[in-house]
Amino acid sequence: MKNARVIIVDDEADIREGLEDWLSNEYTTQCFDSAESFLEAINNFDFEDGVPSCMLLDFQMPGMNGVELQTTLKQINIDFPIIFISGNAGHADIINAWHGAALDFILKPFTPDQISEALAKLFTQHKQERLITSASPSDRVDIPITHREAQVLLLLGKGHQQKEIAEMLGLSLRTVKMYRTFLKNKLNLNTLIEIARYCDQYHSSIKNVIEQPK
Secondary structure: OOOOOEEOOOOOOHHHHHHHHHHOOEEEEEEOOHHHHHOOOHHHOOOOOOOOOOEEEOOOOOOOOOHHHHHHHHHHOOOOOEEEEOOOOHHHHHHHHHHHOOEEEEEEEOOOOHHHHHHHHHHHOOOOOOOOOOOOOOOOOOOOOOOHHHHHHHHHHHHOOOHHHHHHHOHHHHHHHHHHHHHHHHHHHOOHHHHHHHHHHOHHHHHHHHHHHO
């Protein structure tokens, strides 16, 4: 018996069919060609049946797009992890999706292994739980980064591109890229979703690094 459900919502038939073919051996899969078609069928789902569920959701679709569906689901109190897939999303789009409770953001073209790894991580480590538990403002942790790295980190967490950050901080693009590499190595922050999550959870601690005397 399959112990997890993956709902695929994408307007591209080849992607839907490819994902279903790849994932159906391990998960219960259901496919929809639009956000509207999923909402029409939503009453057929029992989201309280104890089966962990996740949605692979296309970011850009005709009609209602992925973020609009995400917002609608929150409004009707249906809350399960969403992994966005997209071919043309910008940094700000990814950050906004994270703040709307997206679990991950995978860019097209993707490999089957990327999808499998994201789902395995979700269902094995986190099940139906939200990944982030925000620290209270008084909770402080020591973060091994410099004043400038903290500035770059917070700006990345807000969705700014590296070129924008260079202009805002009066740095060269090459220098900002260097700080981005340092942050990746020091904090193991490999994706924009991970950066946004980290900034949400440790915002006060990062600000504390910035506010300390140089």
